[in-house]
Amino acid sequence: xxxxxxxxxxxxxxxxxxxxxxxxxxxxxxxxxxxxxxxxxxxxxxxxxxxxxxxxxxxxxxxxxxxxxxxxxxxxxxxxxxxxxxxxxxxxxxxxxxxxxxxxxxxxxxxxxxxxxxxxxxxxxxxxxxxxxxxxxxxxxxxxxxxxxxxxxxxxxxxxxxxxxxxxxxxxxxxxxxxxxxxxxxxxxxxxxxxxxxxxxxxxxxxxxxxxxxxxxxxxxxxxxxxxxxxxxxxxxxxxxxxxxxxxxxxxxxxxxxxxxxxxxxxxxxxxxxxxxxxxxxxxxxxxxxxxxxxxxxxxxx
Amino acid sequence: xxxxxxxxxxxxxxxxxxxxxxxxxxxxxxxxxxxxxxxxxxxxxxxxxxxxxxxxxxxxxxxxxxxxxxxxxxxxxxxxxxxxxxxxxxxxxxxxxxxxxxxxxxxxxxxxxxxxxxxxxxxxxxxxxxxxxxxxxxxxxxxxxxxxxxxxxxxxxxxxxxxxxxxxxxxxxxxxxxxxxxxxxxxxxxxxxxxxxxxxxxxxxxxxxxxxxxxxxxxxxxxxxxxxxxxxxxxxxxxxxxxxxxxxxxxxxxxxxxxxxxxxxxxxxxxxxxxxxxxxxxxxxxxxxxxxxxxxxxxxxxxxxxxxxxxxxxxxxxxxxxxxxxxxxxxxxxx
Numbered sequence: 001x002x003x004x005x006x007x008x009x010x011x012x013x014x015x016x017x018x019x020x021x022x023x024x025x026x027x028x029x030x031x032x033x034x035x036x037x038x039x040x041x042x043x044x045x046x047x048x049x050x051x052x053x054x055x056x057x058x059x060x061x062x063x064x065x066x067x068x069x070x071x072x073x074x075x076x077x078x079x080x081x082x083x084x085x086x087x088x089x090x091x092x093x094x095x096x097x098x099x100x101x102x103x104x105x106x107x108x109x110x111x112x113x114x115x116x117x118x119x120x121x122x123x124x125x126x127x128x129x130x131x132x133x134x135x136x137x138x139x140x141x142x143x144x145x146x147x148x149x150x151x152x153x154x155x156x157x158x159x160x161x162x163x164x165x166x167x168x169x170x171x172x173x174x175x176x177x178x179x180x181x182x183x184x185x186x187x188x189x190x191x192x193x194x195x196x197x198x199x200x201x202x203x204x205x206x207x208x209x210x211x212x213x214x215x216x217x218x219x220x221x222x223x224x225x226x227x228x229x230x231x232x233x234x235x236x237x238x239x240x241x242x243x244x245x246x247x248x249x250x251x252x253x254x255x256x257x258x259x260x261x262x263x264x265x266x267x268x269x270x271x272x273x274x275x276x277x278x279x280x281x282x283x284x285x286x287x288x289x290x291x292x293x294x295x296x297x298x299x300x301x302x
Numbered sequence: 303x304x305x306x307x308x309x310x311x312x313x314x315x316x317x318x319x320x321x322x323x324x325x326x327x328x329x330x331x332x333x334x335x336x337x338x339x340x341x342x343x344x345x346x347x348x349x350x351x352x353x354x355x356x357x358x359x360x361x362x363x364x365x366x367x368x369x370x371x372x373x374x375x376x377x378x379x380x381x382x383x384x385x386x387x388x389x390x391x392x393x394x395x396x397x398x399x400x401x402x403x404x405x406x407x408x409x410x411x412x413x414x415x416x417x418x419x420x421x422x423x424x425x426x427x428x429x430x431x432x433x434x435x436x437x438x439x440x441x442x443x444x445x446x447x448x449x450x451x452x453x454x455x456x457x458x459x460x461x462x463x464x465x466x467x468x469x470x471x472x473x474x475x476x477x478x479x480x481x482x483x484x485x486x487x488x489x490x491x492x493x494x495x496x497x498x499x500x501x502x503x504x505x506x507x508x509x510x511x512x513x514x515x516x517x518x519x520x521x522x523x524x525x526x527x528x529x530x531x532x533x534x535x536x537x538x539x540x541x542x543x544x545x546x547x548x549x550x551x552x553x554x555x556x557x558x559x560x561x562x563x564x565x566x567x568x569x570x571x572x573x574x575x576x577x578x579x580x581x582x583x584x585x586x587x588x589x590x591x592x593x594x595x596x597x598x599x600x601x602x603x604x605x606x607x608x609x610x611x612x613x614x615x616x617x618x619x620x621x622x623x624x625x626x627x628x629x630x631x632x633x634x635x636x637x
Binding site for chain 2: 138146151154155231234235238239252255263269270277281285288
């Protein structure tokens, strides 16, 4: 091993660890963030163990329950009532958590991954690459988010996968811009200059010096993007771009036909809607807590 | 300043050209085609071919694109809807005012309520009102617009019957629509009943669409006031014995408004996105519901023209926001 390599290895060892433990300490002392964690844990557990929690098959129709009227409200057998095809609303909401979680996680992963790649490349290399990537991002941002998502989902054909891709793509320019700005901000820092001075390769500087320091706004944005992704997914489902099989218990899709029953069976709209609000609120509370915890201006305060 | 505006307007050209190519390719990548959608399931091959020929859809894509560019730039025409057979520009002139009216109403609702809310929350930092407004604003951004719209419609229109359930005006109202901004049209016609009716139809959709901007504006105002409150010039103003209402108004409020102005400008995209959902719930014939329907019908000209139009408006609004920001804040130099 050459001296430069040794030295660069040493420099990489000094990763900032104080920020994270410090942030964690502040996060767990924030009551709002704790509520957020509880809500999100509830949401994830429901999604994971839907089979065990749901008393009925979410797709099983039981028209006998309707008896000519739509639709029986909450009862001992059906906690959240039944929908217009006699399906158990509670089981549908429980299974719906699975779809919302899946869509949210995949969509945000797509957005963060590509946004990270594009933003880091753009910010680190600058010049023509930067101009090209950022103009492309500008074009994407020139279309209102939901319209872009509708467009992509329509192009791919309705379905869960297209919703995930559509929302993910909408997130790409947001993360690309965020990361580019962050990388540009880090580029001029003394520790980057020092790493360059001792001959650390450019890629290593990007991966082990700049990215770890640029990542905290990305984590905050990703948590908040999860919340938005769940809302957008429900919005696309509501507009009829959801899963191809309309019996799929996706929260947004469940809300689609409920306008007709607002007078007779408002629970059909309220319950899936509340499920969305609760899970989105959870991610928003965590995201907010994270933002405060990671804010360098607030460091050191309890 | 002028140079900045001109440069930004010039930058609009490559963005719009790029966007027009993307939109053009995108509509053709949609599964299905407008001829089949128009003629229905029982259309014969021959009749589909005929419609495709009529709209020039049988030509190579690049020929179609240049023909379209020619149409837009030389003839100042966005084409004709395949579905309704009406000129796109005419449709836009009817639908765009509906969306703008809704967006402006929601923004007014959000600003008028959000700024005082944020201001008082900051003034009573850490108190009950402050905490309540924090929780409220977090809840505000967590409720999907269409769900809030459904709930508002259920409680205030269906159950209580206080507001109309759908549309922009009641059937018995009869005024001319020279601008298609119904509120404005009622003013022009000097018809107080029509005016009240138009406002009445706007209330619930505006609250639904304005909920998220309201939450965001309140939060930003609160944060900005908290920041400014601790500045030296505020302390100086207080020290020299100015009344606290004057310090609030002249020193804190004015300086705290800078980030608020920016954030208000950034709501445009959100409002346009949200309008699609709000218009759907309240059956308002605006741009959002129009474009959503056009995707369903594979109405190529409507999608091309409509999306380009929305993008132009969006980019122009952003430009206006940037310029306003520079006018309000002498520290910002546009370059």
